[in-house]
Amino acid sequence: MTDEELMLAVCDGDQSAYQIIVKQQLKSISHYAYRMLGNQKDTEDITQETFLKLWINAGKWQPEKSKLSTWLHRITHNLCIDYLRKHSKMQTQENIENEVDAALIEKEGADRDDATQQQTTQLEQAIGRLPENQRSALMLCYYSGFSNKEAAAIMNMSVKALESSIARAKRSLRTELSESDNAQ
Amino acid sequence: MTTTMTLEEFSTLVDVHGSNIENWPSALRKDSKTFLESSDRARALISEQRRLEQQLDQITVPEFAGLQARILNQQLPPRNDPLLDKLLDWLIPAGGFTIQLWRPAMVACLPLVFGIVLGNYYSFGVGLQSSEVEYWEDELAMLSLSDYSESIF
Numbered sequence: 001m002t003d004e005e006l007m008l009a010v011c012d013g014d015q016s017a018y019q020i021i022v023k024q025q026l027k028s029i030s031h032y033a034y035r036m037l038g039n040q041k042d043t044e045d046i047t048q049e050t051f052l053k054l055w056i057n058a059g060k061w062q063p064e065k066s067k068l069s070t071w072l073h074r075i076t077h078n079l080c081i082d083y084l085r086k087h088s089k090m091q092t093q094e095n096i097e098n099e100v101d102a103a104l105i106e107k108e109g110a111d112r113d114d115a116t117q118q119q120t121t122q123l124e125q126a127i128g129r130l131p132e133n134q135r136s137a138l139m140l141c142y143y144s145g146f147s148n149k150e151a152a153a154i155m156n157m158s159v160k161a162l163e164s165s166i167a168r169a170k171r172s173l174r175t176e177l178s179e180s181d182n183a184q
Numbered sequence: 185m186t187t188t189m190t191l192e193e194f195s196t197l198v199d200v201h202g203s204n205i206e207n208w209p210s211a212l213r214k215d216s217k218t219f220l221e222s223s224d225r226a227r228a229l230i231s232e233q234r235r236l237e238q239q240l241d242q243i244t245v246p247e248f249a250g251l252q253a254r255i256l257n258q259q260l261p262p263r264n265d266p267l268l269d270k271l272l273d274w275l276i277p278a279g280g281f282t283i284q285l286w287r288p289a290m291v292a293c294l295p296l297v298f299g300i301v302l303g304n305y306y307s308f309g310v311g312l313q314s315s316e317v318e319y320w321e322d323e324l325a326m327l328s329l330s331d332y333s334e335s336i337f
Contacts, residue, residue: 015260022255031245044251051255056263059273120242127243142240148200167199174236 003068010058022051025069028144029076035139036080038128046083050076066153073144074154077136084132119180126176134169137162189219194226203233 001009001020009017029050034043053075061071127135133155140151141162152162197216201208205216220226275287 013263018260019256023252026252026255030248030251034245034248040246040248044248044254047248047251048255048258052258052260055260058263116242120239123239124243142202142237163196163200167196170199170233170236173240174232177236177239178232 004063007058007061007063007068010055018051018055021054021068025072026051028069029072032073032139032144033076033080035127035143036077036132036135037083038124042083046076046079049079053079067150070146070150070154073140073146074156077140077154080136081132119177122176122180123173126173130169130172133157134165134172137165138169141166189215191223191225191229194219194223195229198229198233203230203237205230 001017003021006017006021010021026047030043030047033046033050034040037043037046050072054072061068066074127138130138136155137151140146140154141148144151146154148159148162148166152159155162157165194216197208197212205213205220208216220230275291277287
């Protein structure tokens with residue numbers, strides 16, 4: 001079934017079509033939310049809310065204007081931005097730093113040498129410190145695999161503004177990496 | 185081969201499109217490759233970018249155990265679109281161009297139809313006065329009594 005057929009079924013109240021979409025999109029949506037929030041609990045809440053909005057507003061999706069994944073990421077993006085604006089920047093950054101440490105140690109700690117792990121942790125913290133539009137642009141284009149045009153549509157900005165955000169984000173991260181090299 | 189590309193332009197392209205020139209827009213590839221061959225600084229930029237990408241690839245996301253079940257098992261609310269949304273969806277549907285046009289046109293005609301119907305049934309005090317009605321009745325009576333035989337022949 002195509003996305004359009006699935007969404008038509010969801011509009012008619014078909015829960016099995018809804019479940020198929022959830023299974024197809026869950027990983028991409030939850031990963032984007034986590035990379036924006038750096039917080040496992042809120043990532044789960046935002047992901048759940050995204051799919052709830054999909055169910056409630058299924059009729060509003062316009063297949064001729066955007067792909068389903070683009071529309072869903074836009075919902076997630078808006079929810080994440082609302083979350084980030086409601087919570088203080090300090091708190092979000094703190095969450096990212098704490099959770100990043102825990103996740104890294106838990107998942108890969110034994111496999112990596114200390115220097116690499118430290119650099120990755122520093123890079124994650126640097127990503128957490130990026131302004132939200134730079135972080136979103138980087139996450140959508142680099143990790144989620146959207147084209148610049150699609151990412152710009154998700155973030156409701158021009159392609160030029162998006163490309164400028166990506167360039168600034170990468171320059172900041174490169175600077176952080178070279179500073180980390182110099183410190184070692 | 186020469187290129188008009190500057191290091192600043194090349195640097196922006198590296199930041200925006202990544203370290204693999206094959207993934208850049210096709211219109212820019214030829215110039216970029218020429219510039220890359222001729223500039224040590226450009227090669228250094230590609231190398232720095234590649235290193236950043238390797239570091240970015242190291243960043244992982246934790247598993248969200250139970251999240252799928254949590255979403256699939258949640259009670260889905262009944263969809264109850266607001267009346268305004270329903271009206272707007274009806275008026276400007278998501279379908280083709282023709283269906284998007286005829287509904288607004290039909291709605292625009294509604295006041296006209298309403299006015300004709302209303303005007304047909306109510307006079308709003310501007311209707312014919314009783315004396316005029318009598319006048320017309322008199323006229324008809326006179327016409328019926330007139331002898332037109334001479335005028336015909």
